[in-house]
Each structure stands twice: as C-alpha cells, then as structure tokens.
Amino acid sequence: xxxxxxxxxxxxxxxxxxxxxxxxxxxxxxxxxxxxxxxxxxxxxxxxxxxxxxxxxxxxxxxxxxxxxxxxxxxxxxxxxxxxxxxxxxxxxxxxxxxxxxxxxxxxxxxxxxxxxxxxxxxxxxxxxxxxxxxxxxxxxxxxxxxxxxxxxxxxxxxxxxxxxxxxxxxxxxxxxxxxxxxxxxxxxxxxxxxxxxxxxxxxxxxxxxxxxxxxxxxxxxxxxxxxxxxxxxxxxxxxxxxxxxxxxxxxxxxxxxxxxxxxxxxxxxxxxxxxxxxxxxxxxxxxxxxxxxxxxxxxxxxxxxxxxxxxxxxxxxxxxxxxxxxxxxxxxxxxxxxxxxxxxxxxxxxxxxxxxxxxxxxxxxxxxxxxxxxxxxx
Numbered sequence: 001x002x003x004x005x006x007x008x009x010x011x012x013x014x015x016x017x018x019x020x021x022x023x024x025x026x027x028x029x030x031x032x033x034x035x036x037x038x039x040x041x042x043x044x045x046x047x048x049x050x051x052x053x054x055x056x057x058x059x060x061x062x063x064x065x066x067x068x069x070x071x072x073x074x075x076x077x078x079x080x081x082x083x084x085x086x087x088x089x090x091x092x093x094x095x096x097x098x099x100x101x102x103x104x105x106x107x108x109x110x111x112x113x114x115x116x117x118x119x120x121x122x123x124x125x126x127x128x129x130x131x132x133x134x135x136x137x138x139x140x141x142x143x144x145x146x147x148x149x150x151x152x153x154x155x156x157x158x159x160x161x162x163x164x165x166x167x168x169x170x171x172x173x174x175x176x177x178x179x180x181x182x183x184x185x186x187x188x189x190x191x192x193x194x195x196x197x198x199x200x201x202x203x204x205x206x207x208x209x210x211x212x213x214x215x216x217x218x219x220x221x222x223x224x225x226x227x228x229x230x231x232x233x234x235x236x237x238x239x240x241x242x243x244x245x246x247x248x249x250x251x252x253x254x255x256x257x258x259x260x261x262x263x264x265x266x267x268x269x270x271x272x273x274x275x276x277x278x279x280x281x282x283x284x285x286x287x288x289x290x291x292x293x294x295x296x297x298x299x300x301x302x303x304x305x306x307x308x309x310x311x312x313x314x315x316x317x318x319x320x321x322x323x324x325x326x327x328x329x330x331x332x333x334x335x336x337x338x339x340x341x342x343x344x345x346x347x348x349x350x351x352x353x354x355x356x357x358x359x360x361x362x363x364x365x366x367x368x369x370x371x372x373x374x375x376x377x378x379x
Contacts, residue, residue, distance in 0.1 A: 006108060010360040013037065014104035015086040021075030021093040021100070024131040027052040030073050034103065034128050043110050043126075049144045053130035053137070058113050060120030067374040068125040068146075068153040069367050070326060071106035072099045072132035081351040096353045098158035098342065101360065103128060105156070105340075108364025113371065121375040125150060129325075135178065135289045138328035151378035152299050152334040154370050155326045156363055159317065160344025164359045167307040167366065168317030168339030171300045175337070176227070176253035177260050178289035178323030183208065183271055187280040189244035198242055202235055204280045205246035208271050209233075215266045220259060227253040227321050228263065253321040255292050290325040299336035302377060306370040307338075312362065322348065334378070340366065 022030050031052050035045055038056050046055045053073060057066075080087050080094040088094045095101075110126050127146060131137030141147065162168055185205045190198025209230050216226050232249035236242070252267075254260040264286045275282035295303075307314045317339050326337050340363045342355035 006111070006364065007358070007361045010104045010108045010364060011357045013107060014100050014357065014360060017100035017103055018095050019086050019089045021088050021090055021095045023077060023093060024074045024134040024137070025052060027073050027130045030103070031128070034073070034107065037107055038110060041111055041114055043114055046146070048146065050130065050140060053128050053141070055128070055141070055146045056110060056126040057123055058110065058117055058120065059123040060117060062121075063123050064149065065122045065151045065375060065378050066125055066149050067122065067371045067378065068127055068150045069106055069109055069371055070127040070129055070153055070155040070329065071102040072129050072137065073103045074099055074130060074133050074137070076133060076349060078349065078351050082354055084354070094351065096350060097133070097348045098353070098355055099132070101158050101342070101355055101363070102156065105360055105363035106367060108361065109367035109371070112364060112368040116372070120372070124371045124375070132325055135325055138290070138325040142328070142332065147329065147332055150333055152374050153329045154299065154303065154335065154367065154374065155337045156340050156367065157324065157337070158342040158344070158355055158359070159339035160342055160347060160353070160355065162315070162317070162339060162341030164341050164343045164356045165362065166313040166315055166341035168315055168341070169300060169303050169307060169336075170316050170319065171295050171297055173255040173292050173294055173319055174317070175293035175319065175324045175327070176255055176321045177292045177327075179252045179260065180287040180289060181250055181252065181264070181267060182285040182287075183248040183282060185246040185248070185275065185280060185282045187244060187278070190242050192240045192242050195242060199278060199280050200242050201244060201246045201280060202242065204275055204278045204282070205233065205235065205248055207274045207278070208248065208282065211270045211274055212267065215263060215270070219266050220262070224259040225255050225319075226259050226263065253323065255319060257291070290323055290327045291331060293324050293327040293337050294330055295336050296330065296334045298377070299334045299374070302373050303336045303338050303370055306366060306373055310362070310365060310369060312366070
C-alpha cells in the first residue's frame with residue numbers, strides 16, 4: 001500500500017472513530033467498526049469472551065512464534081472544544097487522549113502485514129483493548145487467554161510534545177504506576193457560627209491535603225520520583241453548616257515498586273495523626289491500579305532498530321507520570337512501549353487536544369516493522 005493511500009485511508013478511519021467516541025466498557029460500536037474494517041481486508045478475528053474490544057491474528061507459513069501489537073480504543077468523558085469538522089458528535093465524550101489514533105494505526109499495521117502474510121516468520125496478534133482509561137482492560141484481555149503463547153508485545157502512545165517523525169524510546173521506566181485513594185474525614189457537624197460546638201471536618205481535611213505533600217518532599221528520597229494529588233473534594237451542602245464528613249479522592253504515581261509500596265503507609269500515618277490531633281477520625285481506602293511501564297531491554301532494542309530503519313528521529317523521552325495498563329502485559333511477557341511524535345497543540349485529556357495526522361502512517365509502519373523484526377528474534 002502506497003504512503004499516500006495508506007495515509008488517506010487511516011485518516012478517514014481515525015476521523016470516524018473520533019466522531020463517535022465511547023467510554024470504557026461501552027465500546028460496542030467501536031468494536032463493530034474495527035471488526036468490519038478487518039474482515040473487509042480478510043484479516044481473521046479470534047474468538048473471545050471480551051464484551052468489547054477484539055483480537056485478530058495474521059499468520060505466515062507457521063503459527064509460532066506469536067508477537068502481539070496492542071492499541072487502546074476507549075475515549076474520555078470530556079466535552080470537545082476543538083471546532084474540528086470531524087469533532088465528536090457525542091456530547092460529553094471525546095477522544096482527548098488520541099486512542100482513535102492508536103486504533104487507526106494498529107488497523108494500518110494489520111493492513112500492511114496482511115500484504116506480507118506469506119513472508120511472516122510466525123503470527124502477529126492484534127489486540128484492540130477496551131477500558132484502558134479506568135483500568136482493568138489489560139487484565140480482561142489476559143483473562144480471556146489472548147496472551148497465551150505470545151512471546152513479546154509492542155505498543156505506542158501519541159506524544160503531543162514530540163514532533164512528527166520523532167519517536168521517544170526509553171529502556172526501563174517510561175510511565176508511572178497508577179493508584180487511587182479515597183479518604184473520608186469524620187468530625188462533628190455544627191452551625192457555622194459556633195464551630196467550637198463541633199469538630200470541623202473541613203479544617204481537618206484541609207490540614208490533611210497540605211500534609212500529604214510532605215510525603216514526597218520529606219519522607220521520600222529526592223531520587224524517588226512520585227506524585228500525590230488530591231483531585232476531588234466533597235463536603236457539605238450549604239453555606240452556614242459545618243458538615244460532619246468530608247470526602248477526598250486522588251491519585252498516587254511512582255516509577256518503582258519500592259516507592260509505591262511505602263506511600264499508602266505514609267498516607268495512613270498522616271491522616272490518622274492529623275485527625276487525632278483535632279479529635280476527628282479519618283479512614284483510607286486504597287485502590288491499586290496498573291504498575292509502572294517498564295521497557296524490557298531486548299524488546300526495546302528492537303524498537304530502536306525499527307525506528308532507525310524507518311528513518312525516524314529516535315530520542316530518549318522524559319518519563320511521564322501518566323499511567324498505562326500496557327504495564328500489565330509487561331508483568332507477564334517481554335514488551336516495549338514507545339511515544340510517537342504527533343506535534344500536538346495540547347496535552348493529553350485537554351478538551352482542545354489535537355494531533356497531526358501525518359503521524360498515522362508512521363505509527364502503522366513502525367508497528368508492522370517491529371512485529372516482523374520481533375518474529376525473527378523471539379523464538
């Protein structure tokens with residue numbers, strides 16, 4: 001498939017997905033469209049127990065080894081503010097992280113590898129994964145058996161701050177672990193005019209929010225990169241009543257297992273100490289998410305070789321505190337995850353997020369070529 005034909009086709013596919021975004025667990029129409037596009041190209045779809053998302057596979061003269069390529073397909077609950085002619089048609093939903101780009105790129109890789117089906121030294125499995133944004137999608141793929149016999153897995157994410165033609169590749173930690181916490185503070189409600197008659201849960205919660213920041217600045221080494229963010233606070237329902245309870249919700253990000261393990265213990269110490277100092281109570285609920293994205297040496301070297309072979313500019317990117325459940329696959333098998341430059345105007349999850357679609361054929365060819373190279377190196 002020629003470069004111009006491939007680019008035009010992938011742009012049209014990406015724009016269709018962009019107009020009809022679906023949230024985690026709701027990707028039914030997205031899945032149907034992917035299935036239709038692959039079936040029209042004669043690409044076999046594997047049977048699956050997945051409710052959304054699908055897995056396809058192209059095999060050469062033999063089945064083994066199997067190399068997997070993965071793309072996430074989910075959108076976000078964000079109202080689009082781009083004014084693009086192909087902007088989201090679904091109110092309050094948007095592909096603000098570029099997963100429509102990833103999906104189109106993986107379809108493009110499947111098209112390219114289908115043209116070379118007879119020359120493949122094994123099988124390439126295409127994983128169109130649901131539910132990346134809320135977590136659990138990768139676990140569902142694994143539970144459905146789609147990682148069985150797979151030797152290595154490769155994936156990518158668009159990167160707005162890298163120019164088109166640039167690929168960010170890094171050995172070791174690339175993206176952070178993603179954990180969620182909920183803290184509930186309980187005081188004694190009272191009239192706002194007589195705070196001494198109660199225990200002000202809002203004051204206690206405010207002290208907790210500030211104190212949590214000392215974990216990174218004072219309880220962790222300056223070499224242990226971590227982020228603790230309280231992103232949701234809910235309390236009370238009127239202006240003159242001090243509420244009994246305050247709800248705090250946030251996230252913790254880290255690059256190492258050791259740092260990640262320490263933080264919930266520190267949070268518990270702080271909320272207990274602050275609450276006790278004010279005569280209140282505080283409880284912690286900890287919800288672990290995906291581990292850090294850790295790129296394995298052999299797979300990452302193949303990524304570098306592939307990018308250089310394609311004439312792309314390879315740079316070592318700054319690790320991102322954003323998370324990715326691609327890391328769940330890497331806990332099972334060898335894997336490499338890279339950043340594809342898209343010359344974007346805004347960061348991920350911004351309502352005016354855009355990307356340069358000229359990066360689509362680059363991403364598709366990278367995925368196809370790295371899979372071919374991996375088939376020769378993983379036996």
